[in-house]
Amino acid sequence: MNTLLDGMESRPFIPTEYVVRLARTPWERTGYHALRRNVFCTEQHVFAHDDRDALDDVAIPIIAACCIAGMPDRIVGAVRIHETEPGVWRGSRLAVHADHRKLGRIGAELIRMAVSTAHGLGATRFLAQVQEQNVLFFRRLHWKSLGAITLHGLPHHDMQADLARYPAHGQDQTWLLRPQPRTRQVA
Ligand SMILES: CC(C)(COP(=O)(O)OP(=O)(O)OC[C@H]1O[C@@H](n2cnc3c(N)ncnc32)[C@H](O)[C@@H]1OP(=O)(O)O)[C@@H](O)C(=O)NCCC(=O)NCCS
Numbered sequence: 001m002n003t004l005l006d007g008m009e010s011r012p013f014i015p016t017e018y019v020v021r022l023a024r025t026p027w028e029r030t031g032y033h034a035l036r037r038n039v040f041c042t043e044q045h046v047f048a049h050d051d052r053d054a055l056d057d058v059a060i061p062i063i064a065a066c067c068i069a070g071m072p073d074r075i076v077g078a079v080r081i082h083e084t085e086p087g088v089w090r091g092s093r094l095a096v097h098a099d100h101r102k103l104g105r106i107g108a109e110l111i112r113m114a115v116s117t118a119h120g121l122g123a124t125r126f127l128a129q130v131q132e133q134n135v136l137f138f139r140r141l142h143w144k145s146l147g148a149i150t151l152h153g154l155p156h157h158d159m160q161a162d163l164a165r166y167p168a169h170g171q172d173q174t175w176l177l178r179p180q181p182r183t184r185q186v187a
Contacts, residue, residue, distance in 0.1 A: 011099070015066045018100075018177040020077070020109050022117070023061040031075025032061050039095035046152050051093065058082050062113050064096070064106045064177070076100040079110045081118050089118035091128045104179040111141055113175065115161045119168035126161040135159070142166075 023032050033052065040051040064077025076097040083089050091114045096106045115126045127146075130138050132155040135145060142165040145157040 011103075014103070014179060015068070015100075016178060017067045017070075018064050018076070018104050018106060018179075019067060019072060019174055020064045020106070020113050020177060021062070021174040022113075022171055023063045028063050028065070028072075028075060029061060031065070032063050032078045035075050035078045035097060036093050036095055038097070040093065043098065046154065055080070055082055055092065059092075060117070060171075062110060062117070064100075064110055066100065077106045077110050079114045081114045083118075083121070083123075087122060087124035089121070089123040089126050091115070091118075091126065094128075104177040106177065107137070108141055109175060109177055111138075111161075112166060113173065115163070115166040116169045117171060117173070119163055119166055120170050123163065126163060126166070128159055128161075129156045130159045131156055 023029050036051050037049075040046045041049060059080035059082040062079050062081065063075050065072035066074045066076045074097075077095065077100070079091055079094040081089055081091050091111070094107065094110060094114075096110070100106055115123075118126050128138070128143075129149065129151050130143075132148075135157050138159050139145075142162040143159045144162070145159050147158055149156050149158050
């Protein structure tokens with residue numbers, strides 16, 4: 001009987017920690033946009049060369065950084081939030097670098113930071129247009145579908161977060177994530 005780290009056998013390197021926070025420095029913002037381009041242009045082909053739009057002028061960027069020796073080394077997670085009308089906030093451009101998915105709950109924690117930050121800024125509703133393959137992921141995080149839509153030619157759902165599950169907090173939060181590999185026994 002051997003013990004395997006579930007889902008991690010093929011990973012060349014497993015970071016010991018990540019930080020999640022609002023992007024503040026030029027280095028964080030550059031990495032945030034580079035990651036979005038990597039995921040939404042190169043990987044998913046949703047946009048041709050650049051996924052930036054007018055919302056980037058007003059949205060609050062949130063990042064996850066992979067740390068080496070306790071220092072942020074690379075931006076590997078991104079999401080942005082903005083207010084569309086008084087009390088109504090939206091999240092968009094959620095992305096985790098492919099090498100860091102299903103590892104440290106980075107996507108889930110970016111969503112938590114996004115919704116709780118908006119809640120702290122007065123959100124009474126928090127919405128997102130979610131790609132169909134991620135609807136279950138959001139449902140598990142206490143979101144409900146408001147209906148199917150098509151966006152950028154792809155199937156999405158308009159979804160709403162249960163704010164009771166996302167306590168309001170300020171904009172100065174920094175969260176440390178430490179991947180906790182689950183083990184499984186193999187014969
Ligand atoms: C969707 C995405 C952000 C998820 O990020 P992630 O860091 O891999 O997610 P997490 O590690 O936080 O996942 C938390 C849990 O949800 C599960 N999960 C992740 N993606 C899922 C999906 N699409 N469907 C169902 N479950 C999923 C994970 O296995 C994990 O389960 P566990 O708690 O039992 O271990 C990431 O896959 C991604 O960037 N995809 C490409 C871009 C994209 O689709 N963006 C979203 C647009 S709506």
